[in-house]
Amino acid sequence: MTARHPEPPTARFPAVPGLAYGGDYNPEQWPVATQIEDVELMQQAGVNLVSVGIFSWAMLEPREGEHDFGWLDAVLDRLHAGGIRVALATATASPPPWLTRHHPEILPELADGTVLGQGGRQAYAVSSPVFRDYALRMTRVMAERYGQHPAVALWHVDNELGCHVPHDYSENAAVAFRRWLEARYGTVEALDAAWGTAFWSQRYDSFDEVLPPRAAPTYANPTQQLDFARFSSDELLTHYRALRDVLREVTPHIPTTTNLMLSTGTKWMDYFSWAGDLDVVANDHYLRARDPEGHVELSFSADLTRGVAGGAPWILMEHSTSAVNWQPRNRTKAPGEMLRNSLAHVARGADAVMFFQWRQSAAGAEKYHSAMLPHAGTDTDVWRNTVALGDALRRLDPVKGSRVRADVALVFDYPAWWGAELDSHPTQDLRYADAVMAWYRQLWHRGVTVDVVPAGADLTGYRLVVVPTLYSVTDDAAERVAAAARSGASVLVTYFSGIVDEHDHVRLGGYPGAFRDLLGVRTEEFWPLDAGERLALDDGTTGGLWSEKTHLTGAEAVRTYAGGALDGLPAVTRHGVGSGAAWYVGTRLDDDAASRLTDALLTEAGVAPTVDALPAGVEVVRRHAAGPVDDAAAAFLFVLNHTAQDVTVPVTGVDLLTGGRAEGEVRVPAHGVAVVQEG
Numbered sequence: 001m002t003a004r005h006p007e008p009p010t011a012r013f014p015a016v017p018g019l020a021y022g023g024d025y026n027p028e029q030w031p032v033a034t035q036i037e038d039v040e041l042m043q044q045a046g047v048n049l050v051s052v053g054i055f056s057w058a059m060l061e062p063r064e065g066e067h068d069f070g071w072l073d074a075v076l077d078r079l080h081a082g083g084i085r086v087a088l089a090t091a092t093a094s095p096p097p098w099l100t101r102h103h104p105e106i107l108p109e110l111a112d113g114t115v116l117g118q119g120g121r122q123a124y125a126v127s128s129p130v131f132r133d134y135a136l137r138m139t140r141v142m143a144e145r146y147g148q149h150p151a152v153a154l155w156h157v158d159n160e161l162g163c164h165v166p167h168d169y170s171e172n173a174a175v176a177f178r179r180w181l182e183a184r185y186g187t188v189e190a191l192d193a194a195w196g197t198a199f200w201s202q203r204y205d206s207f208d209e210v211l212p213p214r215a216a217p218t219y220a221n222p223t224q225q226l227d228f229a230r231f232s233s234d235e236l237l238t239h240y241r242a243l244r245d246v247l248r249e250v251t252p253h254i255p256t257t258t259n260l261m262l263s264t265g266t267k268w269m270d271y272f273s274w275a276g277d278l279d280v281v282a283n284d285h286y287l288r289a290r291d292p293e294g295h296v297e298l299s300f301s302a303d304l305t306r307g308v309a310g311g312a313p314w315i316l317m318e319h320s321t322s323a324v325n326w327q328p329r330n331r332t333k334a335p336g337e338m339l340r341n342s343l344a345h346v347a348r349g350a351d352a353v354m355f356f357q358w359r360q361s362a363a364g365a366e367k368y369h370s371a372m373l374p375h376a377g378t379d380t381d382v383w384r385n386t387v388a389l390g391d392a393l394r395r396l397d398p399v400k401g402s403r404v405r406a407d408v409a410l411v412f413d414y415p416a417w418w419g420a421e422l423d424s425h426p427t428q429d430l431r432y433a434d435a436v437m438a439w440y441r442q443l444w445h446r447g448v449t450v451d452v453v454p455a456g457a458d459l460t461g462y463r464l465v466v467v468p469t470l471y472s473v474t475d476d477a478a479e480r481v482a483a484a485a486r487s488g489a490s491v492l493v494t495y496f497s498g499i500v501d502e503h504d505h506v507r508l509g510g511y512p513g514a515f516r517d518l519l520g521v522r523t524e525e526f527w528p529l530d531a532g533e534r535l536a537l538d539d540g541t542t543g544g545l546w547s548e549k550t551h552l553t554g555a556e557a558v559r560t561y562a563g564g565a566l567d568g569l570p571a572v573t574r575h576g577v578g579s580g581a582a583w584y585v586g587t588r589l590d591d592d593a594a595s596r597l598t599d600a601l602l603t604e605a606g607v608a609p610t611v612d613a614l615p616a617g618v619e620v621v622r623r624h625a626a627g628p629v630d631d632a633a634a635a636f637l638f639v640l641n642h643t644a645q646d647v648t649v650p651v652t653g654v655d656l657l658t659g660g661r662a663e664g665e666v667r668v669p670a671h672g673v674a675v676v677q678e679g
């Protein structure tokens with residue numbers, strides 16, 4: 001069983017000079033002459049780290065037990081000769097066709113029994129002992145062959161574990177799920193109690209009767225669904241650990257990671273519980289082209305990654321130079337966007353900027369996905385951007401190892417996400433990521449830096465703690481939030497928080513259960529709204545999606561509903577607690593109302609934006625070199641101008657990108673970036 005929040009990683013960063021720069025490199029798709037040119041062009045671009053071998057299993061072991069390493073030996077030697085380090089994959093991210101042909105029992109299944117076949121990628125069930133065995137063998141072969149190769153700086157286990165198959169409902173999964181449940185509950189009686197199986201004749205008499213929540217006539221047991229989500233995340237982690245342990249045994253000198261998918265789009269892996277098993281945290285992030293504020297979601301993803309990394313520098317393992325190939329319409333990046341995207345990750349703690357992929361494929365499903373070197377070759381803007389980014393990263397060398405500091409914590413929790421969006425709830429319209437982003441966006445636009453932290457984290461020292469829609473919460477995690485308020489923080493809790501315990505049992509006596517006393521309110525009934533329906537508040541602002549029939553039990557009403565069935569009842573409340581305060585918001589505030597409340601909270605908490613007078617659409621983040629908190633000389637101010645106008649931002653120091661000095665302010669051109677070493 002996975003501990004929820006083990007120690008953050010020890011951050012054994014791969015040994016590359018300066019910030020790492022590069023991408024996925026798939027040389028097996030190209031003739032040797034092209035591979036030779038690759039190294040020359042990588043040198044031109046300043047590339048110093050590439051991920052190799054991710055999807056190479058079928059080329060490395062074309063027939064069972066017969067290996068062909070010649071081509072990879074040559075690739076690694078060539079990269080080494082060119083001074084480029086390698087994040088070497090275990091090559092296990094996609095089983096070769098001979099393996100699924102001989103062992104179709106390794107294939108994963110959907111909830112409706114559909115077996116997912118070979119022909120794409122990731123066609124394996126991590127709980128298949130047969131697959132595990134083959135993957136372990138391949139990993140050992142890779143470690144033994146390449147563990148002493150001087151190019152290898154990092155192990156890259158599998159690839160985006162759970163990307164395509166976060167949940168597998170196969171018989172292998174059923175067996176492993178039962179084992180996991182036995183470890184969690186000990187007895188079937190304990191499982192029955194936790195799952196509330198007195199309901200709908202679901203009582204189990206033995207673990208053997210339990211199944212994954214496969215397609216059923218109606219709603220599957222919610223605790224079964226949650227435990228299956230927990231199990232599935234743990235099972236992927238268990239697979240990672242098994243492969244990682246082989247690597248540690250054979251090559252203890254090389255750090256190990258796998259690329260996570262930390263964003264508002266990936267729900268099913270509880271990455272906070274994975275963190276302690278990675279030597280360094282690596283993340284893949286792709287902009288959603290339809291989102292006009294995709295760059296704000298990017299910032300959230302980067303802050304979340306830093307949270308998973310426990311504040312340590314992390315690797316941006318993949319993003320795109322321009323278009324992707326997997327969205328309905330794949331938008332090309334605008335001039336300046338790729339540099340801004342890259343440096344936004346660096347601003348928020350990345351010490352490596354990497355892409356999918358080095359050279360754009362000529363064949364296969366990803367041939368229309370951009371790369372560092374596009375189909376059209378080097379006389380292209382994409383290539384010029386690649387070279388310019390390499391140059392920028394070299395100039396940012398001094399930033400390496402510095403840290404981001406924040407006065408604001410936003411509590412983010414994967415099991416709460418799973419729980420909040422379960423079926424058979426008061427509304428089907430609630431989206432956890434929207435509830436989180438509503439507040440993150442307010443803070444982003446004010447230039448306030450946020451640490452995204454797991455439920456249960458120690459919140460001491462934060463001045464403002466935001467707890468959006470934390471549907472399920474343990475007693476311990478609820479107490480951490482209360483302790484923050486008692487010791488002087490302003491705490492904001494929003495609707496549908498604290499409702500259930502970790503087994504999805506309602507905390508009785510009135511909502512919001514676990515936070516009722518802290519907030520000094522009691523809700524007797526939820527009043528979800530129709531799609532598009534709006535509720536007026538007494539200051540003329542509005543809310544939507546959700547409302548509640550709430551009574552004050554110690555708090556004061558800051559805003560009340562105006563009109564309708566809840567007329568005069570509290571919508572926003574404040575409860576003085578110790579030297580701090582606990583605020584509750586029982587509806588989804590529209591922007592105006594959320595904006596007013598954010599201002600009030602920042603003022604009360606004494607949180608200042610990173611710089612004063614920040615122009616709209618401009619992102620600012622500061623990284624601090626190790627040292628005393630007030631050591632301004634060792635600070636780097638990142639200014640990212642996402643607007644079409646030139647802007648000025650107050651700061652004094654040297655712009656590392658241009659070498660120019662900023663006296664009192666830096667001018668950043670439209671769509672441009674400045675990184676000022678202050679002092």
Ligand code: GAL
Nearest residue numbers: 159160163284286324356369
């Ligand atoms: C990632 C994956 C890469 C590539 C990329 C395309 O999910 O790890 O191999 O497919 O997406 O955007």
